[in-house]
Amino acid sequence: xxxxxxxxxxxRSAERRAEIVRAALEVIAERGYRGASLAAVxxxxxxxxxxxxxxxxxKEALLVAxxxxxxxxxxxxxxxxxxxxxxxxxEYNAMRPGIIQTFSALLGESVTEGHPAREYFTDRYRKVRxxxxxxxxxxxxxxxxxxxxxxxxxxxxxxxxxxxxxxxLLDPESVDMPGAFRDFLALLGEGD
Amino acid sequence: xxxxxxxxxxxRSAERRAEIVRAALEVIAERGYRGASLAAVxxxxxxxxxxxxxxxxxKEALLVAxxxxxxxxxxxxxxxxxxxxxxxxxEYNAMRPGIIQTFSALLGESVTEGHPAREYFTDRYRKVRxxxxxxxxxxxxxxxxxxxxxxxxxxxxxxxxxxxxxxxLLDPESVDMPGAFRDFLALLGEGD
DNA sequence: CACGAAACCTACCGCGTTACAGGTAACGGG
DNA sequence: CCCGTTACCTGTAACGCGGTAGGTTTCGTG
Numbered sequence: 281x282x283x284x285x286x287x288x289x290x291x292r293s294a295e296r297r298a299e300i301v302r303a304a305l306e307v308i309a310e311r312g313y314r315g316a317s318l319a320a321v322x323x324x325x326x327x328x329x330x331x332x333x334x335x336x337x338x339k340e341a342l343l344v345a346x347x348x349x350x351x352x353x354x355x356x357x358x359x360x361x362x363x364x365x366x367x368x369x370x371e372y373n374a375m376r377p378g379i380i381q382t383f384s385a386l387l388g389e390s391v392t393e394g395h396p397a398r399e400y401f402t403d404r405y406r407k408v409r410x411x412x413x414x415x416x417x418x419x420x421x422x423x424x425x426x427x428x429x430x431x432x433x434x435x436x437x438x439x440x441x442x443x444x445x446x447x448x449l450l451d452p453e454s455v456d457m458p459g460a461f462r463d464f465l466a467l468l469g470e471g472d
Numbered sequence: 473x474x475x476x477x478x479x480x481x482x483x484r485s486a487e488r489r490a491e492i493v494r495a496a497l498e499v500i501a502e503r504g505y506r507g508a509s510l511a512a513v514x515x516x517x518x519x520x521x522x523x524x525x526x527x528x529x530x531k532e533a534l535l536v537a538x539x540x541x542x543x544x545x546x547x548x549x550x551x552x553x554x555x556x557x558x559x560x561x562x563e564y565n566a567m568r569p570g571i572i573q574t575f576s577a578l579l580g581e582s583v584t585e586g587h588p589a590r591e592y593f594t595d596r597y598r599k600v601r602x603x604x605x606x607x608x609x610x611x612x613x614x615x616x617x618x619x620x621x622x623x624x625x626x627x628x629x630x631x632x633x634x635x636x637x638x639x640x641l642l643d644p645e646s647v648d649m650p651g652a653f654r655d656f657l658a659l660l661g662e663g664d
Numbered sequence: 665c666a667c668g669a670a671a672c673c674t675a676c677c678g679c680g681t682t683a684c685a686g687g688t689a690a691c692g693g694g
Numbered sequence: 695c696c697c698g699t700t701a702c703c704t705g706t707a708a709c710g711c712g713g714t715a716g717g718t719t720t721c722g723t724g
Contacts, residue, residue: 288692289699289700293700296701309584310584310585311584311585312506312580312581312584314504314506314507315506315584317681317682318682318683319680319681319682327701327703328702328703328704329681329683330684330702330703330705331703333682333683333684334701337683338683339681339682339683381583381584385580385581385583385584386580387580387638388504388577388578388579388580388581388583388638389504389580390642391573391576391577391580391638391641391642392501392503392507392573392577393503402642405638405639405642406643406646409639409646426658426659427658427662428659432651432652435636435639435647435652436636436652436655436656436659438635438639439631439632439634439635439638439652440628440631440632441635442631442635442638443631443635444627444628444631446579446634447597447601447627447630447631449583450583450597451594451597454598459624460628460631463620463624463625463628466618466619467618467620467628467660480722481669481670481671485670485671488671509710509711509712510711510712511710511711511712519672520674521711521712522672522673523672523673525712525713525714526670526671526672527671530712531712
């Protein structure tokens with residue numbers, strides 16, 4: 281390639297890997313992790329299955345990369361979160377069904393025995409609950425208007441987000457995910 | 473068999489089928505539907521894979537039977553439900569992780585493309601939301617104390633149940649599913 | 665007791681899967 | 695210009711999968 285191309289080999293390799301991870305996200309959304317074949321991912325980036333294995337030596341290594349990618353997305357410091365931003369996040373998610381579908385499918389699979397993503401999700405949910413408790417504490421202090429402590433409200437908040445996602449994925453016409461989530465936030469925010 | 477055995481062939485066949493469905497529930501809990509092999513189910517009831525196919529001609533037919541079984545469980549007339557019974561149901565479920573795991577795994581898979589349980593879950597959630605709205609209306613009338621209509625509270629109620637199940641399956645030590653659900657019911661029940 | 669059906673089994677097919685082995689062409693730095 | 699590394703490819707092993715074909719034993723009934 282001519283001098284004008286500033287890409288060196290390392291950068292190009294990293295980009296290829298990112299491309300593969302993106303394709304894997306798609307295929308997992310469509311078929312789940314167990315149903316996602318390396319060949320299908322490879323085809324989507326114009327490689328053979330064996331060519332893909334050059335970048336990720338095993339299927340599980342590819343999954344790890346997918347999960348790592350996700351971690352980078354919500355690497356926003358917990359201190360910068362606010363309750364009203366959560367509503368915006370849900371609204372944003374409602375415009376990107378693919379991503380939601382990928383991780384909803386993975387979450388469902390992960391509760392089965394020996395699933396390679398199980399530990400990841402266990403750890404992740406623990407952290408997310410802690411973060412959410414922090415967010416609620418920053419907003420409301422030690423007691424929400426409803427009387428709940430942040431630590432007891434946090435699992436509910438997370439549960440509503442996930443549960444709504446499944447209902448919405450199955451039947452987007454019938455479920456107004458962002459609206460329902462706002463309803464829930466209002467519920468948390470109004471006391472008696 | 474001696475005369476004392478009142479079982480006729482039809483009954484015994486039905487029992488065998490029920491036995492197989494039970495085994496399928498277990499295997500699906502452990503491996504999901506895609507990961508559940510007919511051979512694994514067959515082995516659990518002391519059959520060969522082909523012997524199992526005598527009772528259910530395809531894998532999908534077995535899944536249909538599994539889903540039908542579930543429908544029979546919550547065949548309780550909607551009019552007999554009450555909000556406080558929901559709390560009891562969640563408490564009961566917390567003692568039977570296997571069943572929860574089966575249907576949580578299936579729900580997760582069902583959002584993928586062309587999954588044979590997708591339509592089932594879509595229909596089911598629609599009905600469950602309607603039922604829940606009815607339960608809430610019977611309890612609170614047209615407006616819950618929090619100001620929500622039953623129709624808007626119902627998806628939240630369902631979402632909390634499902635979402636808590638995933639958190640609880642992944643980390644039962646950290647998540648008090650029945651307690652959290654009672655918290656949510658209290659949230660719905662107290663107005664401002 | 666005979667006979668048809670139910671309840672299995674063995675054998676097998678074809679396909680899809682992950683992964684390994686080994687080869688080749690292109691690239692890029694010394 | 696050479697030569698090691700990167701980026702692939704073809705070939706193939708090894709296995710598990712759902713499903714078919716066809717046989718055999720067991721059972722209930724007329």
